[in-house]
Amino acid sequence: MTASPRGPLDGVRVVTFAPLYQGPYATTLLADLGADVVTVERPGTGDGARAQGHMFGALNRGKRSITLDLKDPAGQERARRLARTADILVEAFRPGTMDRYGLGYPRLSAANPGLVYVSLSGFGQDGPYRDRAGHDLVYQAAAGLLDALADRPGAVHPPPDLETGAIVGALYTVIGALAGLIGRSALGRGTYIDLSTQEALLSVIPLRLDPVLNGGDAPQRGGHDPGYGLYRCADGRLIALGIGFEDHFWAALCRATGLTEYADLRQADRLAGGDRIAARLSEALATRPYPEWQAEFDRIGVPVGPVNRLTDILADPHVRARKAIRTLRGHPARRYARQPLRLSGYAEPEPGPAPGLGEHNASLLRELDDTSLNPEEVSEP
Numbered sequence: 436m437t438a439s440p441r442g443p444l445d446g447v448r449v450v451t452f453a454p455l456y457q458g459p460y461a462t463t464l465l466a467d468l469g470a471d472v473v474t475v476e477r478p479g480t481g482d483g484a485r486a487q488g489h490m491f492g493a494l495n496r497g498k499r500s501i502t503l504d505l506k507d508p509a510g511q512e513r514a515r516r517l518a519r520t521a522d523i524l525v526e527a528f529r530p531g532t533m534d535r536y537g538l539g540y541p542r543l544s545a546a547n548p549g550l551v552y553v554s555l556s557g558f559g560q561d562g563p564y565r566d567r568a569g570h571d572l573v574y575q576a577a578a579g580l581l582d583a584l585a586d587r588p589g590a591v592h593p594p595p596d597l598e599t600g601a602i603v604g605a606l607y608t609v610i611g612a613l614a615g616l617i618g619r620s621a622l623g624r625g626t627y628i629d630l631s632t633q634e635a636l637l638s639v640i641p642l643r644l645d646p647v648l649n650g651g652d653a654p655q656r657g658g659h660d661p662g663y664g665l666y667r668c669a670d671g672r673l674i675a676l677g678i679g680f681e682d683h684f685w686a687a688l689c690r691a692t693g694l695t696e697y698a699d700l701r702q703a704d705r706l707a708g709g710d711r712i713a714a715r716l717s718e719a720l721a722t723r724p725y726p727e728w729q730a731e732f733d734r735i736g737v738p739v740g741p742v743n744r745l746t747d748i749l750a751d752p753h754v755r756a757r758k759a760i761r762t763l764r765g766h767p768a769r770r771y772a773r774q775p776l777r778l779s780g781y782a783e784p785e786p787g788p789a790p791g792l793g794e795h796n797a798s799l800l801r802e803l804d805d806t807s808l809n810p811e812e813v814s815e816p
Contacts, residue, residue, distance in 0.1 A: 497786025
């Protein structure tokens with residue numbers, strides 16, 4: 436089989452009207468798989484992420500940018516012409532906004548029946564919350580991910596460090612877009628996908644949600660298994676122990692750390708004595724530096740690993756061996772974490788940097804044979 440120069444999505448065009456995080460992350464993953472991604476931005480200011488330091492660059496590598504004023508009839512018409520060239524369209528406006536611009540699915544699919552159209556929103560296209568404003572923290576809260584904080588004392592609580600809603604929503608955007616592409620060969624047409632970030636988050640917590648949905652009790656808070664946690668070694672380095680219900684791993688850990696009196700404990704017993712046993716384990720692990728413990732645990736097969744700082748990633752020998760960090764084409768000082776799919780038979784695309792605002796206005800309008808603009812309007816930086 437001849438390797439594709441741009442990956443399995445070579446020849447697929449994605450047009451995205453989705454700024455900030457969730458939409459750009461999703462369409463970057465599609466670009467990493469070889470798709471031609473065109474991001475439509477507001478003239479003058481562009482995607483709001485452009486004002487957030489590295490955010491735009493991190494989420495928009497390898498794309499093309501065109502600026503269109505969607506409040507202007509001429510901009511709407513150019514957007515419709517662009518959509519006629521698309522296989523996938525992603526949008527993240529408030530529900531109903533694309534329809535008001537003449538860019539809703541019914542109108543665009545009439546001109547482009549194969550279009551896979553993905554609408555991203557916090558709460559979906561219908562229901563009582565459809566028009567509610569929100570960002571990632573709001574969707575995490577509504578989906579129950581912050582359940583442990585609901586009854587915790589205190590008037591102020593810091594938010595989670597990770598934008599889980601945007602990340603999970605982006606992954607479901609990719610799944611939906613790819614499912615739509617595959618499905619159109621069977622349906623003979625594209626499809627419309629209504630993706631709610633709240634519902635995406637609900638779908639990834641089945642082990643916590645399922646008991647409640649089926650008449651059981653909510654999972655108990657507390658109950659710390661000492662085999663599953665973070666501990667500090669003699670050199671100050673934190674390690675992560677990843678022992679869950681596997682009693683044989685726990686027994687091996689206890690023998691290695693000299694806590695043989697706990698080696699026969701089952702998980703239920705470990706949970707019951709969690710704090711007391713964790714304190715003893717902490718004392719034992721604090722007697723040797725991290726490299727010695729890692730070597731010992733690797734030898735006996737106990738699941739343990741370092742707590743890497745972000746600044747440790749580049750030097751991590753496994754990350755380096757797997758070439759998980761790459762450099763942008765033509766920009767060797769600009770690094771990024773590659774998408775994790777290793778696809779045999781395809782040459783992975785080598786993306787360039789994120790585009791300048793409107794950088795591809797002229798070339799994209801020429802592709803659309805749009806001669807209605809004068810040279811000043813279509814000039815590229």
